[in-house]
Amino acid sequence: MARVLIIAGDYVEDYELMVPFQALQMVGHSVAAVCPDKKAGESIRTAVHDFEGDQTYSEKPGHNFVLNADFEGIQGEDFDALLIPGGRAPEYLRLNAKVIELVQHFANAGKPIAAVCHGAQLLAAADIIRERRISAYPACAPEVTLAGGLYADIDVTEAITDGNLVTAPAWPAHPAWLAQFSKLLS
Template sequence: MARVLMLVGDAAEELDSMYPLFRLREDDHEVVVAAPSTRPVQLVVHDFEPGCDAYTEKPGRRLPVDLAFADVRPEEFDALVIPGGRAPEYIRTDPEVARIVQHFFAHDRPVGTICHGPQVPAALGLLRGRTTAAYPPLRADVEQAGGTFADGPDVVDGVMVSCRGWPDLPQWSKAFLRVLAKTNGS
């Protein structure tokens, strides 16, 4: 069993957050949810509707939070997951998030990003020389951060596993669980 840290905030995408949370727990891993504070975060539902050029956003469920970012001790975790939605846009500027994410990259621990999740390591200069999937309109952001954009459902670069968004979660989950098993000696 691994301890997996999930970084969220208000407007994290509901499927991007809940699917990996339950899938990892289903495999007997402990998932700890961290956010700017310990109050529950408001998730959102992103969907694609006919006649819209971009996705739409509706309120989703509230997700309980276990730890505030400031209280996270990253050395106590085996892996990290960063769901998409709008939350990565602002949590990437939090110095505590920088401290946490840099630890996982520095110690070659598994990092899973979903949809807009790569915005966090991109803002920290951690995608340089790496290949990652992301929500397709983020291609320029990935490339500006020195990364290579890959349009795939389960892109693995070392211990980093990424996907384009919630439709890719079945493939992403399988790939992330394989990387997690390999790095935890399972």
């Protein structure tokens, strides 16, 4: 089974962290959830993003999520795959040099990377999506395009795989996104 690293932060989207964290463990993978400047046993706050007919998603407080690994000392070589949840966390996580180095490690090694929603902001900041078909929350389409990616405008329940990258627009795509990621993990 695979060793999967999840990089998260405060105000990560609740479902986009909780569901993959639990589902990947359920099928036997080892999952380490980390956050810069936090240690195992510490919590991060999450937010629930919902689609209620407004011009963009609404945001509500989510659960507190307890991290199970320390960010300090994490080495990409110790993991087989990377998962990047969305929400507001990616917008500031992309400013952390070690986070960018980790994302680049997984890309350069050809290891599976799953990103959902605003997680594409980390892929773009790491400069790993040139000429790759990438889905994301539609508001991230300009960032994908400016980073040289080919924005895939797919239904909110769909996901797309391009080589080692599996991306999706938001949490309603979990069945497709996690199924495609699982295929790369096997």
